[in-house]
Amino acid sequence: MVKTLLAGATLLSGTSLHAASCCGGGSASALVLPKFSNAMIDASFDIEQYDGFWNRDGDHINDPSGSDLNQYRLNISYAHRLASRWQTSVTIPYTWNDNQYSGLDTQTNGLGDANINLWYEAFDDVTCIGKVTTLADLKPAIYFGATLTLPTGISAFDDVDTSFDITGRGFYRLDGNVLLEKTIYPWSTSLLLSYGKYLERSVNREYGKFVEPYETNLGDRLLATLAFGYTQFLDSMNTITYMLAYSHLQEEKAKINGRTDPTSGFEKRSLALTAAYATMDRDWVFKASWSHAIDRDGWGENFPTTDVLTLGVTHVLY
Amino acid sequence: MTDDLTPSGDDKRPAVESGSIGSQPTQSAPNFTAIDTLNNSHTLNDELALTDAVVLYFTMWCPICDSHMAHIRSSLIPEFPNTRFLIIDYVTGSIIASRAAQLANGYASFTVLADSNQALHDTFKGSMGITVVIDGSGTVQLNEYYKDGQKIRETLASLP
Numbered sequence: 001m002v003k004t005l006l007a008g009a010t011l012l013s014g015t016s017l018h019a020a021s022c023c024g025g026g027s028a029s030a031l032v033l034p035k036f037s038n039a040m041i042d043a044s045f046d047i048e049q050y051d052g053f054w055n056r057d058g059d060h061i062n063d064p065s066g067s068d069l070n071q072y073r074l075n076i077s078y079a080h081r082l083a084s085r086w087q088t089s090v091t092i093p094y095t096w097n098d099n100q101y102s103g104l105d106t107q108t109n110g111l112g113d114a115n116i117n118l119w120y121e122a123f124d125d126v127t128c129i130g131k132v133t134t135l136a137d138l139k140p141a142i143y144f145g146a147t148l149t150l151p152t153g154i155s156a157f158d159d160v161d162t163s164f165d166i167t168g169r170g171f172y173r174l175d176g177n178v179l180l181e182k183t184i185y186p187w188s189t190s191l192l193l194s195y196g197k198y199l200e201r202s203v204n205r206e207y208g209k210f211v212e213p214y215e216t217n218l219g220d221r222l223l224a225t226l227a228f229g230y231t232q233f234l235d236s237m238n239t240i241t242y243m244l245a246y247s248h249l250q251e252e253k254a255k256i257n258g259r260t261d262p263t264s265g266f267e268k269r270s271l272a273l274t275a276a277y278a279t280m281d282r283d284w285v286f287k288a289s290w291s292h293a294i295d296r297d298g299w300g301e302n303f304p305t306t307d308v309l310t311l312g313v314t315h316v317l318y
Numbered sequence: 319m320t321d322d323l324t325p326s327g328d329d330k331r332p333a334v335e336s337g338s339i340g341s342q343p344t345q346s347a348p349n350f351t352a353i354d355t356l357n358n359s360h361t362l363n364d365e366l367a368l369t370d371a372v373v374l375y376f377t378m379w380c381p382i383c384d385s386h387m388a389h390i391r392s393s394l395i396p397e398f399p400n401t402r403f404l405i406i407d408y409v410t411g412s413i414i415a416s417r418a419a420q421l422a423n424g425y426a427s428f429t430v431l432a433d434s435n436q437a438l439h440d441t442f443k444g445s446m447g448i449t450v451v452i453d454g455s456g457t458v459q460l461n462e463y464y465k466d467g468q469k470i471r472e473t474l475a476s477l478p
Contacts, residue, residue: 053381055423056388064379064410064419101378103411103434151322156463158321163378163446170322202327206463207445209342210330216465261466263385302381 032119032143032179033079033087034282035126037316040089042077044287044312051293051307054268054300066102071095073112075312084124089117095153095167106164113153113168119145119177128183138182145177147194157203171218172199188229188241196221200255219252219265227272237280245272247291266303268293285314341442341461347452348441352406352431355417360404360431363456369402371459371477372452373470376444377430378409379419386447386464387425394467398474405430408439453477 033040050069052062063069072095079089093112099105122142129137153168154160175196182189200217204210227245234240247270254264272291278284291308293299336344351361365372375390377383390403405428407416416432433439442450442461451460451473460473 053384055381055384061379061384061423064422065415066411067409101409101411102415104409104436153322155322157325161445168322170325201322201325204326204328204330205321207443207448209443209462210332211462212331213327213329215327256466256468259466259468263382263389263464263466266381302385304381 031077031079031089031091031117033081033089034316035121037318038081039317040077040079040314041317042075042079042312042314044075044310046071046073046075047309048073049307051295051305053304054297054302056302058298058301060295060297060299060305064101068100070098072098085121087119087121089119091115091117092152097164097167099164106162108165110154110165110167111152113149113151115147115149117145117147119143127181128185128188130185132184140180140182143177143179143181145179147175147177147196149173149175149196156207157205159205160208162207169218171201173197173221174199175221183231186231186233188231190227190229192223192225194223214257216254216256218254221251222249224248239278241274241276241278243274243276245274246270247272264302266301268300268303270294281318283316283318285316287312287314341450341458343458343460345458346456347450347458349456350438350441352433352438353413355407355413355420355430355432357413360429362452365402365404366452366454366456370398370400370454371474372402372404373474374404374406374438374442374444374450374452375464376406376408376439376442376446376448378446379407379423380446382447384423386467387423387428389467391425391428394471394474397471401474403428406433406438406444407431408433408436408444
């Protein structure tokens, strides 16, 4: 992969497209089963194009002229209901790196970092309503979750030749998640907050070369995504939901043998537009999303600027 | 993948013959000549004759590279004024493109070698952020990822 962080950018974004919001469950910002459904299969394809980066001062810098840097990801997810309020899911990405500089052209591919989720639903009934009549009608759907990221991708610490091969970050990470969601048709809103800690690890190899072993850990990670949506009911009672989301992602500085690495840490802010077409029974959802990072000063730090087009389909089993 | 699922802290650095020609620590760095982005020629042995050490840093003009290079500029260059820092651009493919990237990234004051055919990249097993420290006698003292720069600092400080 062209840049070590790129893997982080994409695998950590948390904005990959999953089920469209459909009444008390299902979210555009996390793989969450709708209430009263048993399972869900989700497949999505990301096309991520790199458009420079923000330096440590937040200034946007263009990529070298003649470069065309892309990453493609196929994400396969499965969610399963464990109990009336509990559900779990797993996502496995497969990644293709396609990087062209004026002096170098590389194509590599491999498994990305997988993750396993566990969610608790702090509500029993569907919270989507059409009209507010009592204060209780305003109660949102609240989910509490945990996500374990597994370093199944190819990292800089694997047996690789160059940074172009990288598809993962090489660290276990545990996130705590809170998702609030409320729909008062035709409007909806959601807020996803996620805070993650990486597990320290040993390193004895960098880009294929064995080095003096050391201990390292990435900094804590915060993701916040606020989304607003509008659902249009078609004559067939199928729906199209449009959603606009704003995301803030940041990671604190890493540590190396207990020392803070002043060259690490990053921030990224982005906007995403999503359209989701759902059948009347909400058992099939077809989605398209465009996530755009503003390629201007001040919208990120020490991080690549990317646009991501995602196409996906979800099948819900009731 | 298993390297990441079950990380190892074992020291597996292969033994190399000290003084042999190569890119790994204790080996003698192969001499090279390369052109910088201002069309000046640089030969390793000539650079070593004028300075205490030469540091090669491999860049691909990415955010991490930028962080490392900014750290080199703000911390290492002032601390080690008699060390020659050479930036190796192994991705842009031409002197003109390399110079443009150098200026766009704000490193006009650096000496950037345009490694257009990846010769230095291959010779020193370079990659993004790889840093090679070569002492005045031409011996490779360090060849690894930049990280926080502390290992490079310690290596340079320990040179006679």
